Amino acid sequence: xxKPQTAITPTRAEDFPEWYQQVIKAADxxxxxxxxxxxxxxxxxxxxxxxxxQQLDRRFKETGHQNAYFPLLIxxxxxxxxxxxxxxxxxxxxxxxxHRLETVKDEETGKTKMIPTGELAEPYVIRPTxxxxxxxxxxxxxxxxxxxxxxxxxxANVMRWEMRPRLFLRTAEFLxxxxxxxxxxxxxxxxxxxxxxxxxxxxxxxxLAIPVIPGEKTENERFPGADITLTVEAMVQDKxxxxxxxxxxxxxxxSSAQDITFTGREGTVEHAHTTSWGVSTRMIGTLVMAHSDxxxxxxxxxxxxxxIVIIPVTPKEDTREAVLESCHALAxxxxxxLDFHGEKLRVHVDDRDVKGKKWEWVKKGAPIRIExxxxxxxxxxxxxxxxxxxxxxxxxxxxxxxxxxxxxILNEIHDTLLHRATxxxxxxxADCTDLDAFHAHWSQDNPGWLMTxxxxxxxxxxxxxxxxxxxxxCLPLDQQEGDEAACILTGKPTKQRALWGRSY
Numbered sequence: 001x002x003k004p005q006t007a008i009t010p011t012r013a014e015d016f017p018e019w020y021q022q023v024i025k026a027a028d029x030x031x032x033x034x035x036x037x038x039x040x041x042x043x044x045x046x047x048x049x050x051x052x053x054q055q056l057d058r059r060f061k062e063t064g065h066q067n068a069y070f071p072l073l074i075x076x077x078x079x080x081x082x083x084x085x086x087x088x089x090x091x092x093x094x095x096x097x098x099h100r101l102e103t104v105k106d107e108e109t110g111k112t113k114m115i116p117t118g119e120l121a122e123p124y125v126i127r128p129t130x131x132x133x134x135x136x137x138x139x140x141x142x143x144x145x146x147x148x149x150x151x152x153x154x155x156a157n158v159m160r161w162e163m164r165p166r167l168f169l170r171t172a173e174f175l176x177x178x179x180x181x182x183x184x185x186x187x188x189x190x191x192x193x194x195x196x197x198x199x200x201x202x203x204x205x206x207x208l209a210i211p212v213i214p215g216e217k218t219e220n221e222r223f224p225g226a227d228i229t230l231t232v233e234a235m236v237q238d239k240x241x242x243x244x245x246x247x248x249x250x251x252x253x254x255s256s257a258q259d260i261t262f263t264g265r266e267g268t269v270e271h272a273h274t275t276s277w278g279v280s281t282r283m284i285g286t287l288v289m290a291h292s293d294x295x296x297x298x299x300x301x302x303x304x305x306x307x308i309v310i311i312p313v314t315p316k317e318d319t320r321e322a323v324l325e326s327c328h329a330l331a332x333x334x335x336x337x338l339d340f341h342g343e344k345l346r347v348h349v350d351d352r353d354v355k356g357k358k359w360e361w362v363k364k365g366a367p368i369r370i371e372x373x374x375x376x377x378x379x380x381x382x383x384x385x386x387x388x389x390x391x392x393x394x395x396x397x398x399x400x401x402x403x404x405x406x407x408x409i410l411n412e413i414h415d416t417l418l419h420r421a422t423x424x425x426x427x428x429x430a431d432c433t434d435l436d437a438f439h440a441h442w443s444q445d446n447p448g449w450l451m452t453x454x455x456x457x458x459x460x461x462x463x464x465x466x467x468x469x470x471x472x473x474c475l476p477l478d479q480q481e482g483d484e485a486a487c488i489l490t491g492k493p494t495k496q497r498a499l500w501g502r503s504y
Contacts, residue, residue: 006294007363007391016238021167023288026363027297030167037165037172041281044364045168047305048284049175053155055207055302056177056279059199065151065179070133072157073124078132081257088224089128092160094172096124126159131225131250131276134180135258142182142272144263149192150182150272168285169242169504176280182260182272186251189273190228193249196277197230200245208283209300209417210234210290211425212244213499215474220458220465223276227251233473233499235425236289239448241473241503244286247277285504291417295391297365300417301410302341306348308334308406309366311357313373324351326377330370333403340407362391367413368406384409388416429499435488442468447502451479454498455487464489472498 008026012019024030029045032038041049057067073096079086100118105111127133134152142150155177162170179196183189197214204210212232222229228249234242252271254260264270291298301307310327314320331347338345350357361369371383380399385391386409397405428448432438441447454472456464465471479497487494 007296007359008294011294012237017166019294020285020289023292023297023363024167027365029284029297032165032167035172037162039165039167039171039173041175044305045284048287048299048303049281051303051305052207052283053177056203057153057155059203060153060177060179063151063195063199065153065181067155068152069154069156070130070137072127074127074130074133076123076125078136078258079125082132082225082254085131085225085254089160092128092162094126094159094161096120096126127156128158128160129276129278130154130156130158130178131180131254131274132258135254135260135274138180138182138255138272138274139258139260142260142262145184145265147262148182148184148272149188151179151192152181153177153179166285166504168281168288170282174281176278178276178278181275182255183274184262184264184270184272186249186273189251189275190249193228193230193247193275193277196275197232197245197247200247200277200279201232204232204234204244204283205418207300207302208287208290209414209421210244210286211418211422213474213476215476215479215499217246217474218458218461218472218498220461221471223248225250225253227253231474233501234286234290235421235428235449235501236286236504237424238289239428239446239501241449241501242282242286242289243473243503244283245277245279248275250274250276290421292365296363298387298417299365299367300414301367302414304346304365304367306346306366307340307410308345308347308368308370309361310347310349310370310372311361312349312351313371313376316374319374319377322377323372323374324349327351327372330372330382330399330403334406338403338407340410345406359391362387367410370402386413388413388420433485433488438488439468442470449473449499449501451476451497451499452488453485453494454489454496455492455494456489460489470500470502473501473503474499 008022010018028042030039030041033040098116098118101114102117103112157173157175159173162172165171181192201212201214204212212234214232217229217231226248230247231243232245234244254274255271260272261269310331312323312327314323327349331349334345334347367387369385381396382399382402384395384397432450432452476499484493484495
């Protein structure tokens, strides 16, 4: 039996990491840059990020947050004030040490080259994250409890010197948002941390069709300097985990180091309780790995750069004008008369005179493709293909019926992707209470995740993690109040459950 043809080679089953790279290439989303570890995000990929940004930004503002912008360069002394935080990022920091270039001629070759001169009195770190420099601003802005809560978000780029970069998942420079807030009490700050955590989980489910497991990180896996780190963990199709977003309660650790104080209600000087939280372009990598297939990218409709692509089929020149007119008229009706989750439909007519357009849009992941030819114009029908179904699957609909149903079909596609991803995830998480079975599980290729009773120490957790190249992804929030069971390692009775997995 011959192997079925696919648009992407290798397939997921043959070489998942290379398949991932080829999906991004085929969809024309991004490419590696000349700058080591960095990427160029091309219009189709950046359009996805813009939609994520717009939709998340709306949610942040609805919860009272305001956008601001802070410097890219952070004085080294700011990081030194918060030793634990700085140590957590030290090996990933890019440092600016000079402020001028001078041209010199090489006496042997005669060529000119540029050399850095003008050494800075104090080096700057290109921001790996902005707690320290935003904390410095907060210390100036906050005087009294009346100034609280202070709810700030920043859309920015950051740099972390990755040793093994991968497009969207891990690059030296990436795009993200980072929220930073200050509060009068610990309870208020913890509620902020939990509210954003819920917001991330809802956003991933409702916009990206990605089901996540919300939970708390263990002490070993917390954000450097945090008292609590909450995470949303997604499973992708090779059964590995991706940390899709985090929200941190920082206690008074940063405010003590950065003198973020306020006069309280009783006239005493107190340290603010702070939080930070963020998601990045890693969301796009998660989306690619969660939904795409061996024919290319599969996009959830709410973040699809174009939700409906109309392809004119014009085998004869004398019918071309009528077909194009019908295609553009349909596009105008869809754009002007319908909406999807409160936004106008994004519709594109691909009227280029080139071959292979259908497969181009399959590989780009457009949720709905419509083909209209001369016979369809006469019969007032359209040929519809959905990206959540096999690529050659077609359905003929009356044009008026399609116009009426288009938003519902987009919702159906979202629901199908979410259901498919949820079923896959749940089928690949197993409960485990036996240590021998735990060890045996990780000897397999792509073994999926394990849920275990856990009462081990950070040192014991670290030992198991290194042995099997795994981590506790989180302590799932809905799995901490069940029946007592013996810890898989120590045998101690515990209600706590830990979710273990391999990750990107």
